[in-house]
Amino acid sequence: MKIAFLGPHASFTQLACSQIFPNNELLPQSSILDCFNAVKNGEAEKAVVPLENSIEGTVSMTLDYLYDFEDIFIETEAVMPIAHHLMIHPNNQNFNKIISHPQALAQTFHFRQNHFKDIETQDFSSTSASAKLVAENPQEKWAAIANSYAAKLYGLKIIHSDLQDFEQNHTKFIVLSKKKNILHLNIPKTSEKTSLIVTLPEDHAGGLHQVLSVFAWRNMNLSKIESRTLKTGLGNYFFFINVANEWHPILSENALEELKSIGAHVKFIGHYHEYLLEG
Numbered sequence: 001m002k003i004a005f006l007g008p009h010a011s012f013t014q015l016a017c018s019q020i021f022p023n024n025e026l027l028p029q030s031s032i033l034d035c036f037n038a039v040k041n042g043e044a045e046k047a048v049v050p051l052e053n054s055i056e057g058t059v060s061m062t063l064d065y066l067y068d069f070e071d072i073f074i075e076t077e078a079v080m081p082i083a084h085h086l087m088i089h090p091n092n093q094n095f096n097k098i099i100s101h102p103q104a105l106a107q108t109f110h111f112r113q114n115h116f117k118d119i120e121t122q123d124f125s126s127t128s129a130s131a132k133l134v135a136e137n138p139q140e141k142w143a144a145i146a147n148s149y150a151a152k153l154y155g156l157k158i159i160h161s162d163l164q165d166f167e168q169n170h171t172k173f174i175v176l177s178k179k180k181n182i183l184h185l186n187i188p189k190t191s192e193k194t195s196l197i198v199t200l201p202e203d204h205a206g207g208l209h210q211v212l213s214v215f216a217w218r219n220m221n222l223s224k225i226e227s228r229t230l231k232t233g234l235g236n237y238f239f240f241i242n243v244a245n246e247w248h249p250i251l252s253e254n255a256l257e258e259l260k261s262i263g264a265h266v267k268f269i270g271h272y273h274e275y276l277l278e279g
């Protein structure tokens, strides 16, 4: 099976992907958008992308594409511990710029403030892309923030380890597919959930309260609700909602019916299990 992932090789997403799909053909993509498109166009059967980090929060691009793309569903969610390291080309002694994925730069903000306050930073498409760039440009005095596997693969020297600002640093990765399918893996399972994207009909007092009450009186436990801009104007949002309980078919159908009857638009994103990966 062909699996797209946010590459190049040695990204955190690849470390997650190769644990979820150990014996499959992995197709590195240069952006999260390319991962969604690879599934949409049938170039890959599934894709793995990051959704949320325990320090920095949601990867907003992933949330936006879950809203934008028709018929792309979450099949599973996998949580992996994240450790960041600062690395340079072995021919260099020092550096004048740090490059990495914006999530990695954000997760190491305090470390950088304390140790390298005046050093310029630059966002890059992934941590492994920045490690690769440092390796390919020894004439530039650049450092990358990436994982230890990237340091090894691209021949870089780690000069600071474990830069993440909080000891507990985990990222949730999701598996995308065109099928409404539950992926069963042979690794420890932590929970089961359903994801929905809800948009309210119009701005009126109690609109969100009405939506939430649909779940509340059915005793359906919500484990996440996040608002995200619809990009149609300030103050217009969609709501990404996780229902934590098992998805009881009749109760859930009724809930969806009631949501429709109050004028809310509901997009089903997936019913799936959450697994725990190794770091």
Ligand SMILES: O=C(O)C(=O)Cc1ccccc1
Pocket: 006, 010, 011, 012, 013, 014, 050, 053, 082, 101, 103, 104, 125, 126, 127, 128, 171
């Ligand atoms: O850039 C990567 O390696 C990714 O896979 C995205 C990411 C960045 C930082 C933490 C977790 C995932």
